[in-house]
Amino acid sequence: MAINGQWTLHYGWGCTGSYGQTGITFNNNGTFSSQGYTGKWIQNDGMILFQYDTANKTTYGGNFTGNAMVGMMSTFAGLNGCWYAIRVGSTIMRDEEHKLEFDSSGTKAKQ
Numbered sequence: 001m002a003i004n005g006q007w008t009l010h011y012g013w014g015c016t017g018s019y020g021q022t023g024i025t026f027n028n029n030g031t032f033s034s035q036g037y038t039g040k041w042i043q044n045d046g047m048i049l050f051q052y053d054t055a056n057k058t059t060y061g062g063n064f065t066g067n068a069m070v071g072m073m074s075t076f077a078g079l080n081g082c083w084y085a086i087r088v089g090s091t092i093m094r095d096e097e098h099k100l101e102f103d104s105s106g107t108k109a110k111q
Helices: none
Strands: 005-013 020-026 031-034 037-044 047-052 059-065 068-074 080-087
Touching: none
Parallel strands: none
Antiparallel strands: 005 020, 005 080, 020 031, 031 037, 037 047, 047 059, 059 068, 068 080
16 A cells, blocks of 8 residues: 555654654655655555655654554654654544454453
8 A cells, every 4th residue: 555645743752652743745756745844755565764855864664554654763863753644534533432342452342
């Protein structure tokens, strides 16, 4: 599945669990844009790598499947962090709204 299109990028420097968010658009030609910045991206076998064209070459790498991506990022200035992205238009439901057969541990969910 191609990742081209609009996504919401959630990023957290230091992996503290606190995330900022911004829109990001992945173009068919291997480029992307976000917050007035541009860069290049590549995907292969469920992996994604994208790098900003800025001086510190901030690089995001991770996995993707369907409408979600998750990974880690780093800069040449020594910043590191965690990120995830959700394709714009995806439906996200809380557990209470969507009754699952199994819980997060793989145990049969209590109904």
